[in-house]
Structure formats: C-alpha cells, structure tokens
Amino acid sequence: MAENVRPKLESYLPPPILKLVKEAGERASQLGMGVYLVGGVVRDLFLKRPNYDIDLVVEGDAVRLAHVLANESQGKLTVHSRFGTANLRYPDFSIDLATARREIYGRPGALPIVEPGRLVDDLIRRDFSINAMAICLMPQRFGDLIDLYQGKQDLEKKLIRILHPDSFVDDATRILRALRYEQRLDFRLEADTEILLRRDVSKLGTISGDRLRHELYHILMKEPEPEKVFARAEKLGVLKQLYPSLKGNSRLGQKFARTRRLYKRISLATIYLCLLVHEFNENELGQFIAYFNLPRTMAEAVLHTVRLKAKLCELDNPKLKPSEVYRFLRPYSAQAIRANLVATESPIAEKHLKLYLTKLSSVKPLLNGDDLLKMGVSAGPQVGEVLKALHEARLDGVIKTRKGEEEFVRSMRSGGP
Numbered sequence: 001m002a003e004n005v006r007p008k009l010e011s012y013l014p015p016p017i018l019k020l021v022k023e024a025g026e027r028a029s030q031l032g033m034g035v036y037l038v039g040g041v042v043r044d045l046f047l048k049r050p051n052y053d054i055d056l057v058v059e060g061d062a063v064r065l066a067h068v069l070a071n072e073s074q075g076k077l078t079v080h081s082r083f084g085t086a087n088l089r090y091p092d093f094s095i096d097l098a099t100a101r102r103e104i105y106g107r108p109g110a111l112p113i114v115e116p117g118r119l120v121d122d123l124i125r126r127d128f129s130i131n132a133m134a135i136c137l138m139p140q141r142f143g144d145l146i147d148l149y150q151g152k153q154d155l156e157k158k159l160i161r162i163l164h165p166d167s168f169v170d171d172a173t174r175i176l177r178a179l180r181y182e183q184r185l186d187f188r189l190e191a192d193t194e195i196l197l198r199r200d201v202s203k204l205g206t207i208s209g210d211r212l213r214h215e216l217y218h219i220l221m222k223e224p225e226p227e228k229v230f231a232r233a234e235k236l237g238v239l240k241q242l243y244p245s246l247k248g249n250s251r252l253g254q255k256f257a258r259t260r261r262l263y264k265r266i267s268l269a270t271i272y273l274c275l276l277v278h279e280f281n282e283n284e285l286g287q288f289i290a291y292f293n294l295p296r297t298m299a300e301a302v303l304h305t306v307r308l309k310a311k312l313c314e315l316d317n318p319k320l321k322p323s324e325v326y327r328f329l330r331p332y333s334a335q336a337i338r339a340n341l342v343a344t345e346s347p348i349a350e351k352h353l354k355l356y357l358t359k360l361s362s363v364k365p366l367l368n369g370d371d372l373l374k375m376g377v378s379a380g381p382q383v384g385e386v387l388k389a390l391h392e393a394r395l396d397g398v399i400k401t402r403k404g405e406e407e408f409v410r411s412m413r414s415g416g417p
C-alpha cells in the first residue's frame with residue numbers, strides 16, 4: 001500500500017499553496033483527470049527544505065485544468081499550448097502544470113520526441129530517483145506517495161541515482177545536474193551512477209552551447225556554493241569536457257567565497273562567471289563566448305574582466321589621483337570591476353577598485369549645463385569642458401559644495417585653475 005504523506009504535506013506547504021493544490025485535485029477529479037505534485041518540491045518536502053516552485057503533472061489536459069483554476073483564483077495564467085503546459089502566477093509563488101509526457105530519445109543530446117502519457121511515463125523520463133517521486137492530489141487518494149524508483153530510500157541514504165543505464169547518454173546535461181544536487185545536498189553519487197557518469201562524460205559534447213549555458217547559469221545562480229560543483233566536476237573529468245580551460249581548483253573556491261563576503265546585496269552569478277574566465281587569454285575567451293553563445297551583456301562582462309586584468313598593473317600605483325582612477329576604470333562594466341577586485345593580489349589596485357565602486361562611480365557635480373549657461377559660460381563645447389573640469393575637481397575632493405563649484409566656475413572663466 002502507498003505511504004500517505006498528507007500530514008507532512010499539510011504542515012510543509014504554506015496555506016495558500018495547500019489550498020490551491022487541494023483545489024487542483026478536486027477539479028481534476030471532477031474533470032476525470034489525475035493530478036500529482038512532482039519533482040523538486042516532493043524531494044524537498046522530505047528533506048524539510050523550503051521550495052515553493054510547485055510542479056504539477058496532469059494525466060489529462062493540464063491547460064484545461066489551469067484555465068479552471070485560474071477562473072477560481074486570482075492567478076495570472078500563461079499557457080504554452082504546444083507543450084501542453086501552463087503557469088499560474090500568484091504574488092508570492094507560482095505553479096507549473098504540465099500534461100504527463102512520454103519521451104522518445106533519438107540521437108544522443110538531441111531533444112526528445114514528446115507525446116501525452118501517464119504519470120509513470122512522466123516519472124521515468126526524470127533525472128534521478130530523488131526527483132522522480134510524486135504525491136497524488138485527488139481527494140480520494142490525497143497524499144499518497146508514488147515512489148517507483150526508491151527515491152525516498154535514496155534520500156535517506158543521501159544518494160544521487162539515475163533511473164536507467166542510458167540516462168546520461170539520453171541527456172548529458174544530467175551529468176551537471178547530478179553534481180549540482182550532490183554538492184547542494186551533501187549527497188554522494190550512487191556507485192553505478194558514478195561509473196556511468198565517468199563512462200558517458202564525453203556525451204557532454206553532444207549538447208548545444210545554449211543548453212550548456214543554461215546548466216552553467218543554474219550552477220552559478222542556484223547553488224549557494226557553486227565552487228563545490230566545479231571542484232567536483234574537475235575531479236570527475238567533467239570540467240575539461242565542458243570546456244578545456246575551465247578550472248575548479250581551490251583558488252577559484254577562495255575567490256567565490258570572497259565574492260560572497262564582499263557583495264551581499266547583489267546577484268552574484270555574473271561575477272562568478274567573470275571569475276571562472278578571469279585567467280583566460282582573449283583568444284580562449286572569444287571561443288568560450290561563441291561556444292556557450294553568451295548573450296551580449298554577459299559577453300561584455302567577461303571580456304571587460306579579462307581586458308581589465310591585463311591592464312590592472314596600471315592601478316598598482318599609490319600616487320594615482322581619484323580622478324585618474326575614475327578615468328581609467330570608467331570604460332569597464334561594473335561586474336568586471338567587481339570581479340577584478342575579488343581576484344587582485346595587489347592591495348593598492350584593490351584600494352583603487354574599491355574606491356571606484358563605493359564612491360567615485362557615483363560622484364557628480366551639482367551644477368548642470370543650464371546652471372553654467374546662466375553663469376555666463378558660452379554655449380558650445382566650453383560647457384562640456386567646464387563640466388568635465390568640475391567633475392574632476394569633485395572626484396579629487398578639491399570642491400565639496402555647490403558654492404565651491406560656483407567659485408570654481410567663476411575662477412575658470414577668469415582664467416583660473
């Protein structure tokens with residue numbers, strides 16, 4: 001008989017989510033469909049880790065069920081009819097509904113052919129036993145656990161286990177996913193899974209740059225300590241297969257840890273990415289950008305990182321004035337500057353980079369072009385020149401007040417500084 005986890009589910013899910021999933025079960029039942037909670041949230045329920053990315057699998061028509069639920073709640077509905085999926089967005093959480101799918105894999109690395117299926121078809125196409133559990137939501141079986149691959153036992157044993165021997169061949173992105181879960185949860189690869197992962201590591205070469213980039217972002221964005229994933233990937237020979245110049249050594253670990261200490265309130269993924277490629281030369285970097293098909297802002301951040309690193313010795317000079325530091329750093333993206341601040345071993349360069357980020361980048365004169373015209377500066381290039389001189393004087397702390405700025409402009413006009 002199936003284990004029933006109703007009490008666990010009722011205390012784990014926040015009340016508004018619980019209400020909605022119960023509603024989904026009732027409506028599905030009335031429509032002659034089945035609906036199940038699946039994937040990460042079931043895993044995290046047993047691990048007592050918060051996860052409110054709610055994934056539902058529907059035996060029937062997920063889009064139709066989503067329409068019914070949207071009509072009865074305040075959810076904002078988005079539908080992808082082609083994939084038989086829908087998303088319901090609420091202020092504090094969102095629910096994905098997908099029609100149960102059967103997948104047929106053709107060529108390794110290619111996306112599979114998909115057709116509607118039953119829950120069991122949907123579960124077997126999943127990556128690991130711990131992600132392949134489902135909880136029934138229909139009223140008559142609410143809370144019944146469907147665990148066809150001993151996922152719960154693997155959770156207890158702290159194991160990451162694939163569901164069939166060709167899993168990594170079918171989809172080699174699972175190699176990266178395996179390491180992500182292993183490191184995040186402090187689990188181990190189950191022995192056969194590790195053997196197969198080592199056997200199939202070359203299959204990463206069958207995955208498109210776009211999909212690899214997506215997995216790389218996942219590691220950088222979702223994992224609290226992404227360096228652990230890179231270190232493990234290096235040990236298993238995964239990293240050099242992903243991209244030969246990538247390194248997952250302890251230096252990288254120190255830089256990532258320092259990034260977290262330095263930057264508390266901003267998203268770290270781009271800085272991590274910049275640090276991953278910090279030691280590359282421009283040639284390697286160009287190939288990296290093309291291989292992972294990096295979007296423009298990311299490509300700019302990594303290029304600026306490497307270019308700034310190559311010239312950073314110019315900041316290793318204690319005599320630089322703040323305005324000189326500003327002029328030197330202004331062309332580079334903020335993320336590239338942040339990454340170089342993390343990585344530099346020169347205390348003087350570090351001081352200048354910090355000064356730029358915390359102060360100089362936001363220094364502006366109080367007077368603007370109109371003020372200067374009113375003060376008698378003639379229209380044309382002279383306005384720009386006076387503003388630039390004012391800005392530099394502000395940066396260097398020569399003037400600190402509006403009155404000081406006005407005096408500065410007057411003295412400039414009378415042939416002063």
Ligand code: ATP
Pocket residue numbers: 038039040041053055125126127128131132171173174177222
């Ligand atoms: P996270 O905690 O990182 O958000 P998640 O388990 O919610 O993890 P998603 O990437 O959102 O992961 O995927 C949702 C579910 O879809 C997974 O739990 C897994 O069952 C399945 N899945 C995702 N990617 C794959 C894949 N490449 N192969 C097989 N199943 C996958």
